[in-house]
Amino acid sequence: MGPGKLNLRGVLAVIAAGLVVAGCAAAPPGAEAPRQNDGSEARVISIYWERDATVQQSSIAFLGRTPSGERFRAAMSRPDGACDVRYDVRWHRVGSWALWCDSGRTASGTFRALDGGRGSFGWGEDDRGQPVRYVVHDSDGTIQDGLKVWLVGTLPQWH
Numbered sequence: 001m002g003p004g005k006l007n008l009r010g011v012l013a014v015i016a017a018g019l020v021v022a023g024c025a026a027a028p029p030g031a032e033a034p035r036q037n038d039g040s041e042a043r044v045i046s047i048y049w050e051r052d053a054t055v056q057q058s059s060i061a062f063l064g065r066t067p068s069g070e071r072f073r074a075a076m077s078r079p080d081g082a083c084d085v086r087y088d089v090r091w092h093r094v095g096s097w098a099l100w101c102d103s104g105r106t107a108s109g110t111f112r113a114l115d116g117g118r119g120s121f122g123w124g125e126d127d128r129g130q131p132v133r134y135v136v137h138d139s140d141g142t143i144q145d146g147l148k149v150w151l152v153g154t155l156p157q158w159h
Helices: 008-022 145-152
Strands: 041-049 054-065 072-078 081-089 094-101 106-113 120-126 131-136
Touching: 041 145, 072 094, 106 131, 120 145, 131 145
Parallel strands: none
Antiparallel strands: 041 054, 041 131, 054 072, 072 081, 081 094, 094 106, 106 120, 120 131
């Protein structure tokens, strides 16, 4: 059998399988709401879910390392419940992320952290194979203009 044609869905399926093997995509304990009084760093996150064609702004609290120490945890509050996030930073501030929400919605993908507390941006797919993009805002709550445009391809309607 010769090499087959590569497509994005196949590549993402291989990445998702790798995340499962690495433990990034294993079902976590139930999501918890961000805790503001435990010293965790809370930021604003804007997520574009293509299947909804909307940008949702939520709060995300970074909670430190997982109990195993291999990955980091964050908790995100959304209008329809909370989400539990796991992420791992790899080479040159690039890493992988996965989230599970109380509503049953899941997503995973890749991200790039920005220098100097300026947040991060990431992309991936949700549980139905639809694109998802996000931006974690700067520590002062702002988002770079270029990332606003990148989030949805045009200037989004912020909710």
